[in-house]
Amino acid sequence: MSVQMNYWLWGAFALLFALVPCLYVCGFKGVSDRLVALEFGSCIVTLDLVLLAEGFHRPSFYDLPLTLAFLSFGGGMVFARFLQRWL
Amino acid sequence: MHHSTIAAVLVGIAVALSLACSLGVAVMKSPLQRLHYSAPVCSFAVALIGCAVWLDDPNWQARLKAVLIAVIMFLMNAILSHATARAIRIREDKHFEPLASEDIPLLATAEASERSTQAEK
Numbered sequence: 250m251s252v253q254m255n256y257w258l259w260g261a262f263a264l265l266f267a268l269v270p271c272l273y274v275c276g277f278k279g280v281s282d283r284l285v286a287l288e289f290g291s292c293i294v295t296l297d298l299v300l301l302a303e304g305f306h307r308p309s310f311y312d313l314p315l316t317l318a319f320l321s322f323g324g325g326m327v328f329a330r331f332l333q334r335w336l
Numbered sequence: 337m338h339h340s341t342i343a344a345v346l347v348g349i350a351v352a353l354s355l356a357c358s359l360g361v362a363v364m365k366s367p368l369q370r371l372h373y374s375a376p377v378c379s380f381a382v383a384l385i386g387c388a389v390w391l392d393d394p395n396w397q398a399r400l401k402a403v404l405i406a407v408i409m410f411l412m413n414a415i416l417s418h419a420t421a422r423a424i425r426i427r428e429d430k431h432f433e434p435l436a437s438e439d440i441p442l443l444a445t446a447e448a449s450e451r452s453t454q455a456e457k
Contacts, residue, residue: 256343256344256347256348257347260347260348260350260351263355264351264354264355266355266358267354267355267357267358268358269358270358270361270362271358271361273362274361274362274370279367281367281423281424281427281428282370284367284420284423285361285367285370285371285374285420286370288374288416288417288420289357289358289361289370289373289374289377292374292377292378292382292409292413293354293358293377295405296350296354296377296382296385299385299389299402299405300347300385302398303392303393303398303402308393308397308398309397311398311401311402311405312401314405315401315404315405315408318405318408318409318412319408319412321412322408322412322415322416325416325419325420326415326416326419329416329419329420329422329423330419330423332420332423332424332427333422333423333426333427
């Protein structure tokens, strides 16, 4: 499958750079900051997957960001509870 | 203007907004300040991308899923941000309810209304 670069894929490529500050915060800051950066990063990755699905013209690929949107909420809640009680 | 041009502009704005907010996450000093920067991404950027997909793609599966993702992210981010802020406050201050020594205006308002209620009695 060969796909030419379109503005959806360029947008997905540019959006990857938004993960760099999240990686920096996750690597060098405190525990609470890491949780916030993780949640922000999961938002960015969800958006990135939407752009990729549209850029590849494959509607079935939308299942991935849809699943991630649900699971990142559940994961974030679990991490928040851990942070509050034990970490 | 052609639909694909409008969609490209919407995607560009959403990506620029996300990049700016990611810089905000890196620059801010406290986790509660950082927490604010996920809201523009999960409300404006997601809505812009949902609109762009709706305009550009005639496939109803893609349209509905993009809008569903936008709605889910918008709703879930509000709940998740609240839960995270609550967890951070309890972790750092060991309590959630505001204390009188913290000088929180909301507490002062509540105390004032309580005093006025007692005065009325």
